[in-house]
Every structure is written in structure tokens, then in C-alpha cells.
Amino acid sequence: MRTMLMAGAAGLSLALAVALPANAAELKILAGGSMTGPMKELGPRFEKATGHKLTFVYAGTPELIRQAASAPFDAGFVPIPVVQSAQARDKFGPSVPVGRVGYGVSVKAGARKPDISTVEKFKDVMLKAQSYTLYPESASGAIIAKTFEKLGIAEQMKPKLKAQANPAGIVKAVASGEAQYGVFVTHVLTAPGLEPPVPFPAELDHQLVFVGAVAKASPNAAAAQAFIDYLRTPEAVAVFKAKGVTPG
Known part of the structure; x- marks a missing residue:
């Protein structure tokens, strides 16, 4: 299994490769609309390396909250207000910061x-x-x-x-x-x-933080976690920086 993953994409770390499940999964990912650019590049790389298939649902914060609260999904790469919202916070597992923008x-x-x-x-x-x-x-x-x-x-x-x-x-x-x-x-x-x-002038420039989290009810939790882990690898960090997103 490890050999197949390393042949698929050199950018994935050994730790990520070991964590991947044996069977490919189809994952539904909720994502902030402004992250379309980075995800269009990183999504296919992850799919090629792992065999998993990703379907992204891009939307603004209110719609992401509605989606998380009312429909099945596997993971989110969303603005932090989504996972903090009263309607959706119980749908997410622990979140980790992935990127921030001004x-x-x-x-x-x-x-x-x-x-x-x-x-x-x-x-x-x-x-x-x-x-x-x-x-x-x-x-x-x-x-x-x-x-x-x-x-x-x-x-x-x-x-x-x-x-x-x-x-x-x-x-x-x-x-x-x-x-x-x-x-x-x-x-x-x-x-x-x-x-x-x-x-914006420094006094007004809030940072919008994007976090990654696995859905508590995901039937593909291991694969979903592998995707969140991938977003924090050096390969993904390089893409975020190139797209104007500050990692972490």
C-alpha cells in the first residue's frame, strides 16, 4: 500500500501515506467559496495520490452552515464562523487551522x-x-x-x-x-x-481563518482525516502561499 501511494504523488508525506485506508472513498467536502482556486489544484493531487474521489460544495458562510446542519458530508474546509455556529458546530469534529487571509x-x-x-x-x-x-x-x-x-x-x-x-x-x-x-x-x-x-490599514485588517474538520457522522472518517492532514503538508502549504493564502 505504501509503495502505491508514494508512486502516486511524491508530495504526500510518509505519515499521511501510512494513515490512508485500504479502500478508496468518495468524499463530500464543504469548502469556502473563496478557496475554489487552491482546491482546484490540491483536490486532483490528493485524488491521484490516494484513489479517493472528492466532491466539493463551494458556498458562502450561511449556506455552508445550512449544508452542514441539514445534509451529510465528510469534511469541511471552511471559515471558522461555520464550525462555531450554533446550527452546525455539533456536526464537526475537532477543527485545525489551515490558512488565513487578510x-x-x-x-x-x-x-x-x-x-x-x-x-x-x-x-x-x-x-x-x-x-x-x-x-x-x-x-x-x-x-x-x-x-x-x-x-x-x-x-x-x-x-x-x-x-x-x-x-x-x-x-x-x-x-x-x-x-x-x-x-x-x-x-x-x-x-x-x-x-x-x-x-486594509492595519487597524481594520481582520484575518479570516479557514479551518479543516471531519464530520462527526462521516462513514469515511479515516479518508476525510487524510484529506485534512494533506492540507497541512508542505506540498499543500506551497500551493496556498502561491495563491495568496497564509498557511496555519
Whole structure:
């Protein structure tokens, strides 16, 4: 078994290989929508190395909570508010931090970047913005909304918002000129067609933490745990860093 795994993918550690079950499993993985990029790269690598098959359900925080509370799944790679929610926390086993991301503002490629180096400058740029876009139905959207409330500009920002149904829509809206600013987690805004994002000022830059956890009711707990363990291997860490996600 160990020889087959090592031949499948050199990036998996020996400890992970030993832990893998003898039979391939089909795993349903709940994942934060903004982690689509890293998972599209890491998922196939894990499948090739182990023989397990992964089906990802990408969604924002409220939908992930509903999914976890009402439908079978095997593991989650989700924003920490999901596993802390009253509705879903009993569905997850112990969670471990996998990655974290900060927040920023981006503009269309070639456009002038905003100066948001201080809280007052950030507030001024937002108030003068013609439009901005984000994904409201997500943990990131909720944190940004709370930031606007903290700054006392929530009501002024509401008519400027061009809401998106997923993170990909944010990139498309900014790159096409539909929205002047993309305001979201920085790894989503690091994309073709956009200028590299400008980070929030330090006083406002919360870190959104993503955790991995196996579902308590999963019939494939060993395979699900192997996937969570894989997300913390050097191979996965390298992919996260390349995608703008800080490991751990």
C-alpha cells in the first residue's frame, strides 16, 4: 500500500501515506467559496495520490452552515464562523487551522490604486467611491459590513454596492468596469484583469481563518482525516502561499 501511494504523488508525506485506508472513498467536502482556486489544484493531487474521489460544495458562510446542519458530508474546509455556529458546530469534529487571509481593495488593471494607508483615508476613499463589489453572503462580506458600521458609513455604502453571488463575480465586475472597487479578501482580488490589491490599514485588517474538520457522522472518517492532514503538508502549504493564502 505504501509503495502505491508514494508512486502516486511524491508530495504526500510518509505519515499521511501510512494513515490512508485500504479502500478508496468518495468524499463530500464543504469548502469556502473563496478557496475554489487552491482546491482546484490540491483536490486532483490528493485524488491521484490516494484513489479517493472528492466532491466539493463551494458556498458562502450561511449556506455552508445550512449544508452542514441539514445534509451529510465528510469534511469541511471552511471559515471558522461555520464550525462555531450554533446550527452546525455539533456536526464537526475537532477543527485545525489551515490558512488565513487578510482584506484589501482592488481596481481594474491599469487604473490608479487607492491610498487607503490609514483609517481616515480608507473611509474617505469608500465614501467617494462610485461603486464597489463584494460577496455579501460570506464571512468576508459580513466582516466588511461590520467594518463599515464601525466607521459609521454603512448607510452611505449600501447604494454603492454591486453584490455578487460568488467570489468569481467580484473579479469579473471589477475587471469589466462594472464596479470601481473590489473589496474582499486579498487572495481573491489577486487575479488577472485587476491591479494587485491594496491591503486594509492595519487597524481594520481582520484575518479570516479557514479551518479543516471531519464530520462527526462521516462513514469515511479515516479518508476525510487524510484529506485534512494533506492540507497541512508542505506540498499543500506551497500551493496556498502561491495563491495568496497564509498557511496555519
